[in-house]
Each structure stands twice: as C-alpha cells, then as structure tokens.
Amino acid sequence: MRPIELTRLLHSGKTDSFFVNPDHILSFVVGWNGLGSYLTLSAGDTYLVSETPEQIIGRLADHRSTMRAEEHDGIVTYR
16 A cells, blocks of 8 residues: 655654554544644554544545445445
8 A cells, every 4th residue: 555644743842744654553542631632553563653543534535536446245445
C-alpha cells in the first residue's frame, strides 16, 4: 500500500513528518487532553501524532479512493 504522511509530536515539543504504511497501523485513539492521537503500529511502537482520529480516517479514506476495489465471496479488498 502507498504510505500516508503523519506528523509525530516529539518530547522536545518539535514535530517530525514520517510516512506510515496503512497495513502496519493497528490502532489509533484520541491523545491526552484531545491533543492529536496515539498511533500503534504492528512493530509494537506507539507514537503521538498531531492528527486527530478523524484526520487519520480521512487520510486512510483518501488513500483507499485511489485504490482498486476487488470483491471475492462478498469480501471487498483494496489493491
């Protein structure tokens, strides 16, 4: 899958853009005090990112809209 760009919030207060393969995203939840989101990846790492869960969902939806959907036995997959 094509990676999506997110912005990681570092402990120093600085930000760092990075790219994530959507296949490696296990979960994301609202950050502390509504600040961004905590993003958990399949490698076991958790990051605080500046994007809200709604923004992450939007980027994933934008990503899927550029993909080709295939249906097999009632199950839709995207390539």
